[in-house]
Amino acid sequence: MLYGRNDEQARLTSLIDGAREQRRSGALVLRGEAGIGKSALLAAAAAGVPRVLRVTGVAAESGIAFAGLNQLLWPVRDRLDALPPAQSAALRSALGETSGEQGRFATGLAVLTLLADLAEDGPVLCAADDAHWIDTATAEALLFAARRLAAEGVVMLFAARDEGFTGTGLPELRLDRLARCDAELFLAGRELAPTVRERVLREAAGNPLALQEFAAAGGRPPETSPLPVADRVLVSFQDQIAGLPENAQLMLLIAAAEGRGHMPSLLAAADTFGVGLADLEEAERARLVAVAGRSLTFRHPLISAAAYQGATAARRIAAHQALADSADSPDCRARHRASAALAPDEDVAADLQEAAERARVRAGHATAAALYRQAADLTPAREARAARLGAAASLTLQAGRLDEAGDLAVHAEKLGAADLAGLARVHAAVAYERGGPPAAARLLLDRLLFYTSYAADEERRDDLGASPILTKTHTAPLSTTT
Numbered sequence: 001m002l003y004g005r006n007d008e009q010a011r012l013t014s015l016i017d018g019a020r021e022q023r024r025s026g027a028l029v030l031r032g033e034a035g036i037g038k039s040a041l042l043a044a045a046a047a048g049v050p051r052v053l054r055v056t057g058v059a060a061e062s063g064i065a066f067a068g069l070n071q072l073l074w075p076v077r078d079r080l081d082a083l084p085p086a087q088s089a090a091l092r093s094a095l096g097e098t099s100g101e102q103g104r105f106a107t108g109l110a111v112l113t114l115l116a117d118l119a120e121d122g123p124v125l126c127a128a129d130d131a132h133w134i135d136t137a138t139a140e141a142l143l144f145a146a147r148r149l150a151a152e153g154v155v156m157l158f159a160a161r162d163e164g165f166t167g168t169g170l171p172e173l174r175l176d177r178l179a180r181c182d183a184e185l186f187l188a189g190r191e192l193a194p195t196v197r198e199r200v201l202r203e204a205a206g207n208p209l210a211l212q213e214f215a216a217a218g219g220r221p222p223e224t225s226p227l228p229v230a231d232r233v234l235v236s237f238q239d240q241i242a243g244l245p246e247n248a249q250l251m252l253l254i255a256a257a258e259g260r261g262h263m264p265s266l267l268a269a270a271d272t273f274g275v276g277l278a279d280l281e282e283a284e285r286a287r288l289v290a291v292a293g294r295s296l297t298f299r300h301p302l303i304s305a306a307a308y309q310g311a312t313a314a315r316r317i318a319a320h321q322a323l324a325d326s327a328d329s330p331d332c333r334a335r336h337r338a339s340a341a342l343a344p345d346e347d348v349a350a351d352l353q354e355a356a357e358r359a360r361v362r363a364g365h366a367t368a369a370a371l372y373r374q375a376a377d378l379t380p381a382r383e384a385r386a387a388r389l390g391a392a393a394s395l396t397l398q399a400g401r402l403d404e405a406g407d408l409a410v411h412a413e414k415l416g417a418a419d420l421a422g423l424a425r426v427h428a429a430v431a432y433e434r435g436g437p438p439a440a441a442r443l444l445l446d447r448l449l450f451y452t453s454y455a456a457d458e459e460r461r462d463d464l465g466a467s468p469i470l471t472k473t474h475t476a477p478l479s480t481t482t
Contacts, residue, residue, distance in 0.1 A: 002037065002040055002041070002044060003178060003182040003183075003185045003186045003208075004178040004179055004182030004183075004185075005037065005040075005041060005175075008030075008041055008173060008175065009041070009044060009045075011028070011173060012028070012041065012044070012045040012157070013045075013048075015028060015155045015157075016045060016048065016049060016123065016125065016155055019119075019123040019124075019125075019153045019154060019155050020122075020123045020153070023119070023151050023152065023153040024151060024153070025149035025150055025151060025152045025153060025154045025155065026149065026155050026156075027146035027147070027149055027155070027156040027157070027158075027170045027171070028155075028156075028157055028158070028170065028171055028172070028173055029131070029157075029158045029159075029160060029165070029168055029170050029171070029172040029173070030042070030157065030158065030159040030160070030172075030173050030175060031160055031161075031162060031172050031173065031174045031175065032161070032162070032174060032175035032176075033161060033162060033207070033229070033230055034161060034209070034230040034233070034300075034301070034302055035207045035208060035209025035210060035229070035230055035233055035300070035302065036175045036176075036177065036207060036208065036209075037175060037208045037209075038129070038159035038160075038175060039129050039159060040208070041159070041175070042127045042129055042157060042159055045125065045127070045157060046125055046127055049123055049124075049125040049155075050122055050123075051118060051121070051122060051123070051124050051125070052124075052125045052126075052127060053072050053073070053075065053076065053115075053118075053124065053125070053126045053127070054071075054072065054127050054128075054129070055068045055069075055071045055072035055126075055127075055128050055129070055134065055138070056071070056128075056129045056130050057128070057129065057130035057131055057132060057133030057134035057135075058130070058133055058259055058260055058261075059133045059259060059301075059304075060257075060258065060259020060260055060335070061133075061135060061259060061260060062133050062134070062135050062136075063135065063335060063367060063370055063371065063374075064135055064331050064332075064335070064359075064367065065094075065135055065136075065137040065138075065358075065359035065362050065363075065364025065367035065368070066094040066095065066096075066107075066135065066137045066138055066141075066362060066364060067135050067138065068128075068134040068135050068138030068139070068142075069091075069094055069095065069107070069111070069137070069138040069141060069142075070094075070095055070096070072126070072128075072138070072142075073091070073095065073111075073114070074095075076114070076118060077095065079114060079117060079118065080092060080114070082117060083110060083113055083114060083117070084113070086106065087106065087109060087110035087113055087114075088110070090106035090107045090109075090110045090363075091107065091110045091111070091114070093107075093361075093362050093363070094107045094110075094137070094141070094362055094363070094364075096362070099361060105144060106363065107137070107140075107141045107144075107363055108140065108141040108142075108143075108144025108145055109144070109145075110141075111141050111142065111144070111145045112144065112145035112148055112149075115145060115152065115154045115156075116152040116154065118154075119152045119153035119154050122153070123153045123154070123155065124152075124153065124154045124155070125154075125155050125156075125157065126142070126154065126155070126156040126157070127157050127159075128142060128156070128157065128158045128159065129159045130159065130160070130161075130301060131158040131159060131160040131164070131165040132160045132161050132163065132164025132165045133164070134165070135364070135367055136364070136366035136367055136370075136399070137359070137362070137363065137364035137365075137366065137367050139165065140366070140399075142156065142158075143168055143169070143170070146158075146168075146170055147169055147170065158170070176206075177205060177206030177207055178206040178207075178208060178211075179206065180201065180206075182206075183201055183204065183206050183211055184201065186208065186211050186212075187200065187201070187211060187215055190215050192215060199214075200214045200215050203229075203232065204229065205229050207229045207230070207233070209233055209300060209302070210229050210230075210232065210233050213233055213236050213237070214236065217236060217239075230302065233302055234302050234305060234306050234309075235306075237288075237300075237302055237303050237305075237306035237307075238306040238309070238310040240286060240288065240306075241283075241288070241303075241306055241307055241310055242310065244282050244283060244286070245279070245282055247275045247279035248279050248280065248281075248282045248283050249307070249311075250270075250273060250275050250279070250315075251266075251270060251275055251276075251279045251280050251283065252280075252283055252288065252289070252307035253307050253308060253311045253315060253316070253319050254266055254269050254270050254273075254275075254319050254322070254323070255289065255296050255298070255304070255307070256298075256304040256305070256307040256308035257308060257316060257319040257320055257323060257336075257339070258323055259304075260332075261295045261296045261297055261298075262294065262295070262296075262328075263277075263291065263293075263294045263295060263296055264294060264328065265323065265326060265327065265328055265332070266296060268326035269319065269322040269323045269325070269326045270322075271326075272322040272325070272326070273318075273322065277291075280296075287299055288303050289303070316339075317339075317340045317342070318340075320336045320337075320339040320340040321336070321337075321340040323336040324336035324337040324340060330351070330354065330355065330358075331355045331358065333351065334348075334351035334352050334354070334355040334371075335355075337351055338351075338352055338374055338378065341378055344377075344378050344379060344380040345378055345380070346378075346379065346380055346381070346384075348378050349375040349376075349378040349379045349384075349388070350375075352371050352372075352374050352375035352378065353371070353372065353375045353388065355371050356368040356369075356371035356372045356375065356391070356395075359371060360395060365395045365396075365398040365399040366395075366396070366399040366401070368395045369392045369393075369395035369396040369399060369401075370392075372388050372389070372391045372392035372395060373388075373389070373392045373408070375388045376388035376389045376392065382415055382416060383415075383416060383418065385415055386412045386413075386415035386416055386418070387412075387418065387419065389408055389411055389412035389415065390408075390409070390412040390419050390422055390423055390426075392408050393405050393406075393408035393409040393412060393423065393426045394422060394425075394426055396408055397426050397429055397430070402429075402430045402433055402434070403430075405426055405429075405430060406426065406427060406430045408426075409423045409426040409427055
């Protein structure tokens, strides 16, 4: 039962009815603070749809290209053969079944075609929860499809917090806090003394999760009134976790650091500390987590955040190191090694670079760029750091982030990057998008003069002279720059 959400439910029902009865497609972003009820609305919308594809963003996988797409499309991967060959190849590459570099938009087009094909059998709902944590490659593919929906019978719903998943170009529905009367109905079935009920209503301020948790705590919210409601709920969860046995707290930390809820990985790391599945029993009884088969799920993302943030830095690092040592994939190993690093480390940086290359091959340009930036941060040698920043600049450009690409190229130049021609191409592309061919040509000439004066030895001058893009621009008529 959802309280105070009649208008929101009516809008979602209208979208789904349109897909079912008129094959009309639509997309919508549900926007609101943590605990406001976005997941509950998604669940209510999915209840009446026979075919639902689900993906939930996971903070730990936000840097893994197409991790979300794997989660979303895994149940229908048998339908890939029905796609046009190029689109099937793009999705198989994204899902890690094959290797091969794909175009930036090929995966998004393949997702759109697949959803349309699935909708031939009836309406399809694509529900993306915690979209602010979905990896960039998946988000780009899903948004590409969502912005092009028309009459397929597909509905795409995204739930996101205020601070993430912005600039989508999709219509949004903002979820406000519950009115006092709806909050009272929410608490009606709970046995609370009048004074306790009043305090819960006041402290929760209409946030459904806060109402639930503060009521469960017997009306004793943490004394942190100056904090936002979501932060007070976080503190409440931290208090609950602090009351668990030490081994249970450690298991929750490992689970939060692992991030995916993959029990084999979690238990392998836990074995390092001499803890195991039995130590999760108290957390399960407290309904902080649920364990089913090979998966562990936190009841709410704020519980995971509370378990992680409430631990000391030393314990967090130890958890990541154990997870790196027991990782079941090179990408997970690289991520945890980076999280455990306290200083520049070339071995860790090299692992991140390899992960970036795997993402690049799968057209995860934004993910690859972020990994290269992380690798640069952990690179001890100045020249190698500059090279990785240069690679990040090029990939950021391919991801369509012009300002960021230009800033990275400038940073790489300041470190003394060797691939000056590559950085010039980044600057020229940014200039071209902003001012057209004349601006790009003018910039290339300016860069040529700058690089020539910057180069201290003949070898670097030879390298610059051999660069096709610089040589062509240098010999072009000066009229092309005006």
